[in-house]
Amino acid sequence: MIGRLFRKSAILATPSFLLSALLTAPSAHALPIASRQIFAGVPLTNSVLLFDSPAFPDPANPGSLIAEFQAYVSLRSVDASSLVGVLGDALETLGLDIGDDIGRAAERLALFASIGLPAQSVDVKVGGCGGDEFVEVEDTDLRDLGMMVRNVSIGSCEGLSAEGGGRLQASVETSSLDDRVFEATVFASPADGFGVISDVDDTIKISNVLDKLELVRKTLLDEPTAVTGMPELYGSLQETLQDPSFFYVSGSPYQLYPFLRGFVQDNYPTGPLFLKNLTILDLPSFISSNQADTLNYKVSQIDRINGMYPAKQFLLIGDSTEQDPEVYGEVFRKYGADFVACTWIRQVEGAENSEERFAAAFEGVPPEKVRVFTDAEIGSLASIDIAGGLC
Incomplete structure (x- = not known):
């Protein structure tokens, strides 16, 4: 065709x-x-x-x-x-x-x-x-x-x-x-079944988003490094969720697509990457990102996925450095548990990890549908029966 x-x-x-x-x-x-x-x-x-x-x-x-x-x-x-x-x-x-x-x-x-x-x-x-x-x-x-x-x-x-x-x-x-x-x-991918929507920076790849100079170094100079335990976790999800669709939604610009695609292929189950369309006509930087812009962008990309697969259930995986909790909370309030099976947030040291922040981000979301996890808990996530309704 x-x-x-x-x-x-x-x-x-x-x-x-x-x-x-x-x-x-x-x-x-x-x-x-x-x-x-x-x-x-x-x-x-x-x-x-x-x-x-x-x-x-x-x-x-x-x-x-x-x-x-x-x-x-x-x-x-x-x-x-x-x-x-x-x-x-x-x-x-x-x-x-x-x-x-x-x-x-x-x-x-x-x-x-x-x-x-x-x-x-x-x-x-x-x-x-x-x-x-x-x-x-x-x-x-x-x-x-x-x-x-x-x-x-x-x-x-x-x-x-x-x-x-x-x-x-x-x-x-x-x-x-x-x-x-x-x-x-x-x-x-079939119309139903499970899928995984994942962030990239500091969710599956160490990017040090909170340190802007380190973010530049890891984006442009260093060999990419996976978050310890996450490749094994995603591999286990591929088995327990019976080959789910994987989507990688990132606030990084599309100019980094070859680099990020290669990283995902080397470490994780493959799937489409949705990255920002960035041109020289717009000035704000993803290095000093606009939080509202990031939130609106990511919600729009998940809207895009929902338009393709309204009958699928998705596990949403992100981290606490930027707006993933707020994005995923908004998505749940918009589409409910029929679309969002669970939300997992990696708690990154140095980020805003207060109970007040997460409570506001996930207002209206059943607490049992959200899990905020530390790096020490990554290994235990593989045993959670998401298909059975647990998070």
């Missing part, structure tokens, strides 16, 4: 520590006016980041699936070296030396230096689904800078379970002159 994908996204936040680098780096001075694609495949001047996608049963067509594709189109071969240089100078003034990690920093910063192209479309093919037809969707809105999101019917698909669950390979069509490959995984 091939689908013509279009872009539809909100412009969100840009890290302030990167803003000056973006504005002073030669490659990011101006955004060109994009021309329409006039031949099959991606123009050789463009690059595409295709995100892993969820797929869910089509309510109007039993046996068929709808996939929510997301892709980012940008100019090809942007050189991030100037951005790294500017950022390195800025960080050195704060006492953080890039040093020998400049290559790693350049790799993680590459998408920050990219130039997104508005008014683009790409053809996405999903192997084993719906033959070789494609659905063409056009969009001429120039305000979004390269990001596109679209629900597309991919028909019936071979190789899936009787309930419609499994994985499919998606790829962006390129021209006969192009040997590049842009691929992603489509995670198909």
